[in-house]
Amino acid sequence: MADINTGPNPLFLREDQLHQAMELLFYAYRDFTAECDAMLATYGFGRAHHRVIYFVGRYPNLSVSELLRILRITKQSLSRVLGELVAQGFVSSHPGPTDRRRRMLELTEKGRALESRLSTIQRSCIARAYREAGxxxxxxxxxxxxxxxxxxxxxxxxxxxxxx
Amino acid sequence: MADINTGPNPLFLREDQLHQAMELLFYAYRDFTAECDAMLATYGFGRAHHRVIYFVGRYPNLSVSELLRILRITKQSLSRVLGELVAQGFVSSHPGPTDRRRRMLELTEKGRALESRLSTIQRSCIARAYREAGxxxxxxxxxxxxxxxxxxxxxxxxxxxxxx
DNA sequence: TATTTAAGTCAACATGGCTGACATAAATAC
DNA sequence: GTATTTATGTCAGCCATGTTGACTTAAATA
The missing domain is CATH 1.10.287 (Helix Hairpins)
Structure with a gap:
C-alpha cells in the first residue's frame, strides 16, 4: 500500500485527508468544550445548559419550539435544563405579545453574566486559532x-x- | 494581532464572527454525527462505540491506555463499550509481543465492515463540503x-x- | 522480592438523551 | 360558538454514557 503522505497516488491522499478531517473535528470539538464544561460544573450545570444559554443569548425572544428545532432534542429533554435555568433566574420566560401561547425566552442579568464568562473562554479559543491561521x-x-x-x-x- | 475583518467597525465584526464560528462548530458537529448515529442504532450501538471503532481502525494495535488518552474518558467508561465490541466480535484484543500486559486492539473483519460503512457516510459528508469549498x-x-x-x-x- | 504498571471488574451515581401519556391555554377553523 | 389544532408544560420511566472509588490480577521493573 502506498505512502500516506507524499505518495504519487492522489486518490489515496484524498482518502487520508478526509479521514484526518473527521478526526480533527472530533479533537477540536473535544478541546473546544472542555474548558467551558469545567466552568459550568462549578454552577452545577452541564453542556446542555450552555447550549440553552448560548442560543437564548444569541437570539433573544426565541420561542421554545424554535429552540427545540435548533437543538434537535425533545421538549422533555429541554424542559429539564430550561426549567432549571428559569427557576434559578438565569433565563426569563414571558408570553409573546401577539401569540400568548409562545414563550419569549431571554437571558436575565444573571444569565448574561454567565453567558459572558462562557463566551470569553470560547472566544479566546477561537480567536487564538484565527490569529495563528490567518x-x-x-x-x-x-x-x-x-x-x-x-x-x-x-x-x-x-x-x-x-x-x- | 492582525485584523481579521476589514470593516468600518473591525472590533464588532470580529466579535460577531467569533460568535458565528462557535455556532458553526456546534451545527457542523451535530449534522456530521447525525447520520452515523442512526446507522449505529441499527446495531444497538452509540456514538461511543463509533469512536472506539474509528480510532482502533485508524491506529491498529492501539493499546487501551492510548485509547483512553485519545478519548479522554475513564477506563470504566471505555470498558463498557469496548467490552461489547470485543464480545460481539467487532474488535480483537491480544497481548502485546514485548509487553504482554498491553492489549493490542484491532478491528476484526466484521469490525472493518462496520467501520467502512460508517466512514463512507462521514467521508461523503466531508467530501461534499470540500468539493463545494475548494x-x-x-x-x-x-x-x-x-x-x-x-x-x-x-x-x-x-x-x-x-x-x- | 517489592513495587509499579496495564488492564479489568464491581458498585453506585449523574447527566442528558429518549418514549408515551396526559393537561392546559390560546389560537384558529368550521 | 363549538371543535380542533398548536405551543407549552409535566409525570413517569428507560437508555447511553459519562463519573468516582475500591479492589484484583498479571506482568514488567527497580
Whole structure:
C-alpha cells in the first residue's frame, strides 16, 4: 500500500485527508468544550445548559419550539435544563405579545453574566486559532463548516453573511 | 494581532464572527454525527462505540491506555463499550509481543465492515463540503481546527502533514 | 522480592438523551 | 360558538454514557 503522505497516488491522499478531517473535528470539538464544561460544573450545570444559554443569548425572544428545532432534542429533554435555568433566574420566560401561547425566552442579568464568562473562554479559543491561521484560513474554515450543515441553518448563515 | 475583518467597525465584526464560528462548530458537529448515529442504532450501538471503532481502525494495535488518552474518558467508561465490541466480535484484543500486559486492539473483519460503512457516510459528508469549498478553503479549515487543539494531538497532526 | 504498571471488574451515581401519556391555554377553523 | 389544532408544560420511566472509588490480577521493573 502506498505512502500516506507524499505518495504519487492522489486518490489515496484524498482518502487520508478526509479521514484526518473527521478526526480533527472530533479533537477540536473535544478541546473546544472542555474548558467551558469545567466552568459550568462549578454552577452545577452541564453542556446542555450552555447550549440553552448560548442560543437564548444569541437570539433573544426565541420561542421554545424554535429552540427545540435548533437543538434537535425533545421538549422533555429541554424542559429539564430550561426549567432549571428559569427557576434559578438565569433565563426569563414571558408570553409573546401577539401569540400568548409562545414563550419569549431571554437571558436575565444573571444569565448574561454567565453567558459572558462562557463566551470569553470560547472566544479566546477561537480567536487564538484565527490569529495563528490567518485571514484566508478563517474564510476557508467557515466555508467548509457551512458545507457540512444540512438543514435550514445553512441558509440562515448564508443570509447573515457568514459565507464570505 | 492582525485584523481579521476589514470593516468600518473591525472590533464588532470580529466579535460577531467569533460568535458565528462557535455556532458553526456546534451545527457542523451535530449534522456530521447525525447520520452515523442512526446507522449505529441499527446495531444497538452509540456514538461511543463509533469512536472506539474509528480510532482502533485508524491506529491498529492501539493499546487501551492510548485509547483512553485519545478519548479522554475513564477506563470504566471505555470498558463498557469496548467490552461489547470485543464480545460481539467487532474488535480483537491480544497481548502485546514485548509487553504482554498491553492489549493490542484491532478491528476484526466484521469490525472493518462496520467501520467502512460508517466512514463512507462521514467521508461523503466531508467530501461534499470540500468539493463545494475548494482546495484553499480546505487548507484553511484544517489550519483553524488544528489551532483549536490544545494537547499532544496537535503535534501528531503537524508531524503527519495535516497542516497543509 | 517489592513495587509499579496495564488492564479489568464491581458498585453506585449523574447527566442528558429518549418514549408515551396526559393537561392546559390560546389560537384558529368550521 | 363549538371543535380542533398548536405551543407549552409535566409525570413517569428507560437508555447511553459519562463519573468516582475500591479492589484484583498479571506482568514488567527497580
Amino acid at each position: 485571514v484566508e484560513a478563517v474564510a476557508g474554515f467557515r466555508k467548509v463548516l457551512l458545507g457540512i450543515l444540512t438543514g435550514d441553518d445553512r441558509k440562515r448563515f448564508e443570509r447573515s453573511g457568514a459565507a464570505g | 482546495v484553499e478553503a480546505v487548507a484553511g479549515f484544517r489550519k483553524v481546527l488544528l489551532g483549536i487543539l490544545t494537547g499532544d494531538d496537535r503535534k501528531r497532526f503537524e508531524r503527519s502533514g495535516a497542516a497543509g
